[in-house]
Amino acid sequence: MLVIGLTGGIGTGKSTVSRLLSTKHNLPIIDADVLARDVIAPGTSGYDLVVKHFGADRVVMSDGVSLDRAAIGDIVFKDPEERKWINGVVHPRVRKAMVQQILKYWIRGEWAVVLDVPLLIEAGLWKWVGEIVVVYVSEKLQLQRILDRPSNPPLTEEQAKARMASQMPLATKLTYATSVLDNSGTLADLEVQVDRAVAKWKDGQGGSSGWWWRLCWLVPPVGLAAAWICLLRTWWRSRQPARRRSRGETDGRGERIEMSDLRKRKGGARL
Ligand SMILES: CC(C)(COP(=O)(O)OP(=O)(O)OC[C@H]1O[C@@H](n2cnc3c(N)ncnc32)[C@H](O)[C@@H]1O)[C@@H](O)C(=O)NCCC(=O)NCCS
Ligand SMILES: Nc1ncnc2c1ncn2[C@@H]1O[C@H](COP(=O)(O)OP(=O)(O)OP(=O)(O)O)[C@@H](O)[C@H]1O
The missing domain is CATH 3.40.50.300 (P-loop containing nucleotide triphosphate hydrolases)
Incomplete structure (x- = not known):
């Protein structure tokens, strides 16, 4: 799949x-925004953590239960530390739900x-x-x-x-x-x-x-082998120097490649 x-x-x-x-x-379709809502819906451990962390007075609506998502948004999109905190609660739960759904669709064929x-x-x-x-x-x-x-x-x-x-x-x-x-x-x-x-x-x-x-x-053994090859290909493509340079990565390897490119262009002159 x-x-x-x-x-x-x-x-x-x-x-x-x-x-x-x-x-x-x-x-x-597995929609991460939908899962991210589900994992902090009332009755979940995510909900309890969010209410305890931000305070019910700031993030619970007047019905006393529903989360005020706009209010949470105002907090987390202004403050990187708070965003990091909510990501830490939501993302692992979303990842788990995603894996379960992927398995469900795989079983369905x-x-x-x-x-x-x-x-x-x-x-x-x-x-x-x-x-x-x-x-x-x-x-x-x-x-x-x-x-x-x-x-x-x-x-x-x-x-x-x-x-x-x-x-x-x-x-x-x-x-x-x-x-x-x-x-x-x-x-x-x-x-x-x-x-x-x-x-x-x-x-x-x-x-x-x-x-x-x-x-x-x-x-399944063929499927598993194909999945590994596919993941390796994605990883390999992402390591290509041109892609790494264009996203601003300047680690040693990238720089060496740029230097050798320059050397070739300058007819081997020392830089
Ligand atoms: C802060 C929250 C409550 C605001 O809810 P609201 O209903 O206003 O927005 P919604 O969830 O529909 O998100 C709308 C869009 O905002 C962007 N967004 C949401 N969370 C984040 C985040 N942590 N960092 C960057 N962008 C984000 C995405 O592009 C998303 O599609 C909500 O976005 C949330 O819980 N975010 C943290 C979890 C998360 O990362 N969700 C994204 C999918 S995993
Ligand atoms: N080609 C288009 N022409 C005009 N409007 C468009 C086009 N594509 C999308 N839109 C509109 O742009 C808005 C944003 O699109 P959409 O909701 O699909 O974005 P999204 O990436 O899913 O957003 P989010 O990250 O918030 O989930 C919607 O109102 C949608 O109807």
Whole structure:
């Protein structure tokens, strides 16, 4: 089963792409935002921790039970330490729920599953998926779409900018991508790109017969070996010097490669 990691920035169009993948292409979707709500819903250990940490007077609504998500958002998107704290509560629980759902879809014999995770790269989950799809728009359009989106209560420009700033820049996320969906155009433009991406993934899984994923499913040792190869390939691609440089990594190895590139260009002159 191909595990597709779908990511991007807040408001770049991940849910819009998920909807297309689910309704048009029948792919199962695991939505991290939904799981992140479930794991701090009333009655969970996550809820108790959040209420105890932030204080019921700040984050519980007037009904005495429901969490005031806007109030929590105002705290955590302004304060990196508080964001780190809530991530520490939510992320391990979301990861566990995701693994359970992936297993469920694998047992069902699905050929692929989509993980819609806004923080796929930030949280390091990109290492565990076979495809990394980044939904991209410019920062200007991103802000515009967040502000235009119907939400209750609507986000102010300041709140939207605080959320954007709390995430890794989209340009850096692009350097991890195995597929990029440019959502700067119309919904029809996006749909064409989604169709093309699905066709590519299907090809990789054995085309219309799906012989390859069926073999992996029916013979688990083959499936396991294929999964390891797939993870190694994702990891290897991410180590490529060009990708590392473009996301600003300047460790020794990257610098040496740049220097040797320069040497070649200068006809071997000493630098
Ligand atoms: C702070 C909370 C309560 C605000 O809830 P609210 O309903 O207003 O927003 P919602 O959950 O729908 O998130 C909207 C978007 O905000 C961005 N976002 C959410 N949490 C984070 C975070 N910790 N860091 C950066 N961006 C985030 C994502 O792009 C997400 O799609 C909520 O976002 C939360 O619990 N966040 C911490 C857990 C988390 O990281 N969730 C993201 C998926 S794992
Ligand atoms: N191509 C498009 N043209 C116009 N509007 C769009 C397009 N794609 C998405 N939108 C709109 O932009 C807004 C943000 O899209 P969406 O909710 O899919 O983003 P998201 O990445 O899932 O956001 P979040 O990180 O908050 O979950 C929505 O109101 C959506 O309808």
